[in-house]
Amino acid sequence: MALDLTIAIPVRNEEQNLPKCLKAIGSDLARHVVVIDSGSTDRTAEIARFYGAEVVDFVWDGKFPKKRNWYLRNYTPATKWVMFLDADEILTEAFKTELREKLEGNSDCLGYWLRYTVYFLGKQNKGGYFLHKLALFQVGAGEYERIDEDQWSRLDMEIHEHPVIEGKVGMIRSKIDHQDIRGINYYVTKHNEYSSWEAARFLKLKNDSKATGRWSWKQRLKYGLMRTPWLGPAYFLGSFVLMGGFRDGTRGFAFSILKLAYFTQIYLKIRELESAGSAEIKPVEKSHLV
Template identity: 45%
Template sequence: MSESKIAITVVVPVKNEEANLGKCLSRLSRFSEVIVVDSSSTDRTPAIANEYGANIVNFSWDGKYPKKRNWLLLNVTLRNEWVLFLDADEFVDAAFCDAVDRATQDPVQCGFWLNYDNFFLGRRLRFGVPQRKLALFRVGKALYEQIDEDHWSGLDMEVHEHPIVDGPVGEIAARIEHKDDRGIIKFVDRHRDYAVWEAHRIVRLRSSGIALNKMTRRQRLKYGNLSRWWYPWVYFLFTYFLKFGFLDGSVGLQYAFYKTWYFQTIRLLIFEGASGHGYRGRPS
């Protein structure tokens, strides 16, 4: 007797992800629906999605709300009650599939935090600040934060926006492997784009007076303090020493360094007025 499929729709947003997509999709055969949302890739990404039998939906962003994940939730009818968002460089295993299958049988929960094992320079990071995302929830019970933006960057997908879930949220302990095989240049390019976006968001938060109390605890800590001179260095001390990042050896040091560079870059962009727009005051 064939194994019944897990009643979860997996959505993989992509753009030019031929290096990672095949491995990602090869782990998703147990799910009843897999959708690849493609931003007009120019490499083999669409062909790879076809090879693995995924449904392909093309997305073209106009620079405003909604971005890719919210657009899909608002415009595409999904087969299942639950949706799981995975990036192309995130890989699940049998233990994770079993865990989400069990967890989504709970009639009370409306979403779940997921835990990740990060890789950097080809090595697993066992220590440092753990990565977690709220990326599994009931369809119709959550949307990502609506942030009014107008061409802040070329990021057409919700990256730092947090899903707002209407109902109880649990956590799944089984871990997802987060391993991007595209090299350090792609890592730096991606985080440069993220830094520009985050600087713009902080400028907008300050100018609009949006209350931080509607955000998660981690968001409140970050957005309340990111422009302060000490934040990048406290992050380095916290992740490298207090969270034992030094036990990951040279890779742990390099990762902590790059994350510190990332937060310092955001701070300097705020100081410059997010590349010439909005807040121009000196950071505290």
């Protein structure tokens, strides 16, 4: 029987990734599958309906809430659980088996951290980066942290905001496959936008004791290095050495170099914002990101 679960997939122009994502979910895993679409101009909505998913249209006004919180507030799922899944994330059989065990069991958890494989240049990485997100939780147990943007980015979905859950949180250890097939050009464009958002977010929140008090030790370490040029090199060493990126050879080295570039961009954009006395970086034109 289907789990008492809604799977929500935020999208924009995802006709390449979405079919594989929806096929992997299947027809008997969740009571409800919904695709939250930001005005796609390709076949995304058509594909979603073909696989039996509901399509909800989202238009961002540049303020809080963004896409996931907007959905939770305006289309509150009627199921006990909600799981947010990206279109390039593929549910494995091992994950679905463990998901059933957790949600049908007697656990007292209000949410679960999910773990993901990482693919780069068409192959699964053996090391280099450990991706995990708190993307599964009980409806009403919390929502994604609030960051008021006032249009200082064009990213209409929560990027590195985490859900704030007041209660016990567990982990599903079986991994979801993260397989974005849109290539390096998309990867670089995406991280250019993300780095602008990270820089502006850091300057907005650095003196907010309530927000910083919720940071994990990893976030504290990351944000402690934000104003230094060592942020990029630290992430390179962490990716290539500590997290085993060297096991992927030249692919792993290139992946770690891109991590260095991304975090160096954040440092430089913080410096640029501070010099300008502003928390506004001009966003990349015509964002194609969800």
